[in-house]
Amino acid sequence: MDLQEALRGITCPIVTPFDPDSSANPNEREIDEAAYGDLVDFLLEGGIDGLFPCGTTGEFASLAPEERIRLVELTVDRVERGDRDVPVLAGAAATSVAEAVSYAEEAADAGADAAVVTPPYFHAANDPDGNRAFFEWVADRSPLPLLLYNIPVYTGRRIEPETLEAVAACENVIGLKDSSGDLEYFLSAMRRTPDDFLMLQGYDALLVPALRMGADGGVNALSNAVPEAYGELYETAGDDRGAQLQDAVSRLFESCATYGFAPATKTALAHRDVIPSDAVRPPLVEVPDDGRAAIEEAVDGLLER
Numbered sequence: 001m002d003l004q005e006a007l008r009g010i011t012c013p014i015v016t017p018f019d020p021d022s023s024a025n026p027n028e029r030e031i032d033e034a035a036y037g038d039l040v041d042f043l044l045e046g047g048i049d050g051l052f053p054c055g056t057t058g059e060f061a062s063l064a065p066e067e068r069i070r071l072v073e074l075t076v077d078r079v080e081r082g083d084r085d086v087p088v089l090a091g092a093a094a095t096s097v098a099e100a101v102s103y104a105e106e107a108a109d110a111g112a113d114a115a116v117v118t119p120p121y122f123h124a125a126n127d128p129d130g131n132r133a134f135f136e137w138v139a140d141r142s143p144l145p146l147l148l149y150n151i152p153v154y155t156g157r158r159i160e161p162e163t164l165e166a167v168a169a170c171e172n173v174i175g176l177k178d179s180s181g182d183l184e185y186f187l188s189a190m191r192r193t194p195d196d197f198l199m200l201q202g203y204d205a206l207l208v209p210a211l212r213m214g215a216d217g218g219v220n221a222l223s224n225a226v227p228e229a230y231g232e233l234y235e236t237a238g239d240d241r242g243a244q245l246q247d248a249v250s251r252l253f254e255s256c257a258t259y260g261f262a263p264a265t266k267t268a269l270a271h272r273d274v275i276p277s278d279a280v281r282p283p284l285v286e287v288p289d290d291g292r293a294a295i296e297e298a299v300d301g302l303l304e305r
Contacts, residue, residue, distance in 0.1 A: 001113055003145060003174055004196055006087045009049030010230045011200065011219045013057040014039065015265050016071060020279040027282055031067060033074060035275045039224070040078040042274050044086065046227025049217070051075050052116060054091030056151065056179075057221040057262050061093075062281040069106045076111035087113040089147060095120045097137045104142040114174065115144045124156025132163045139172040146172055147198070150189075151179040158185065165192040177202045177219045186210055205253045208246035211237035221261040222252055225268035229302050248305045252298040259287045264295055271296045 017035035022028070043051065053071040054060040060068060072090045079086050090107030092115040094100040104115040117138055125131045139146050148167065152158040158180055167173050175198025178186050183206050190199050190213070201210035201218045210218070211234065223230040229245060236242040256264030266278035267287045278286055287295065 001085065001087055003087055003114055004198060006085070006113075007050050007089075007147075007175070007198055007200065007217055009217045010047075010223050010227070010234050011050030011052050011087075011089065011217065012043050012048045012223045012227065013052040013055035013219055013221055014043070014071075014075070015224050015262060015269065015275075016053075016058045016063065017266070017275045017277065018279040018281060020277050026279070029279055029281055031071070032275070032277070035277075036071070036074055037078050039269070039275055040075060041082065043224070043227050044079070044082050044084050047231035048086070048223060048227045049231075050087045050089060050219075051079065052089040052091065052219060055116065055149075055219075056154065057224070057265060058091065059262050059281060059284065060091045062284070065103075068103065069110055072107050072110040072112050080111075089114045089116050090144075091116050092142075093118040093121070093149070095122055097134060097141070100138045101141045104138070104144050104146075108143040112144060114147055115142055116147045116149050116177065118149045118151060119155045119157070119159060121155045128160040128163045131159060132166055135163075135167045135173065136170060139167070139170040142172060145174045147175050147177055147200075148173060149177045149179070149202075150185075151202070153179075158182075161185070161188045161192050164189050168193040168197050174198055175200060175216070179203055179219075181206065183209060183213075186215070187213055190214060205246075205250045207233065207249065208237050208242050211242075221265050222249065222256065222268070224265045225272060225274075225299060226252075226302055229305070245302075245305060248298075248302040252295070252302055255291075255294045255298040259291050259295075260284060263287050264291075267292050267295050268299045271299055
């Protein structure tokens with residue numbers, strides 16, 4: 001698979017449905033594998049171009065290592081059943097090189113096409129060269145191509161443009177998902193990296209502006225809930241229809257931002273009867289009733305556009 005071509009479009013960072021009836025303790029809620037399979041089918045039918053299990057929206061930080069790999073296996077299996085040539089990008093975020101490489105190795109065994117790696121979190125790099133060394137060591141040892149993931153709100157600091165420029169020279173590093181919400185940073189990263197280096201916008205409210213400035217696609221949480229709208233948005237980004245859809249997406253984005261995108265996206269999916277429950281695991285909590293109404297209204301408004 002030519003990932004540089006396959007990922008030009010919308011990749012969905014898939015939520016992880018939990019079964020609230022599996023345990024009275026929210027920490028012990030089991031993954032609802034049937035609901036997960038139905039969700040993947042829904043995304044494929046909605047025209048999603050790539051699937052990303054175990055990302056931020058998938059609550060990877062609340063999953064056991066074996067659960068993370070199981071989700072990759074389930075995703076690959078569902079893609080194969082649907083006879084779709086859609087890439088699977090496995091979340092491999094970790095705080096050490098050894099752990100990130102281990103996730104990449106297990107994801108490769110499960111059939112994934114690429115691994116997604118953030119800078120180390122908790123002990124964030126005290127110098128940009130630390131992140132450069134981390135990425136280079138993981139890239140050198142990973143059996144899968146790497147998509148870098150810039151999300152400074154969770155990792156402590158951004159991937160500096162000069163770090164990205166250096167790491168982009170690694171043969172095994174194929175691109176960047178940027179969820180910083182900083183369009184100036186995104187454009188700087190585009191200028192500093194080769195033309196075939198994938199630039200994917202992860203901040204839903206900036207998707208059309210980024211596409212109009214040359215982005216290759218998006219990795220967008222809310223594409224879980226309205227994949228058909230995101231597919232149309234990608235195809236029409238350069239004209240008035242794209243701007244209209246971006247306005248509706250931005251309204252939904254604003255409705256969800258207060259509550260966190262994993263809980264809010266599950267609320268939207270439950271509203272559409274795609275998954276049976278919006279249950280999450282701690283430390284996340286479900287969206288309160290007043291928030292649900294706003295999210296549901298924004299989803300309906302987007303679907304009516």
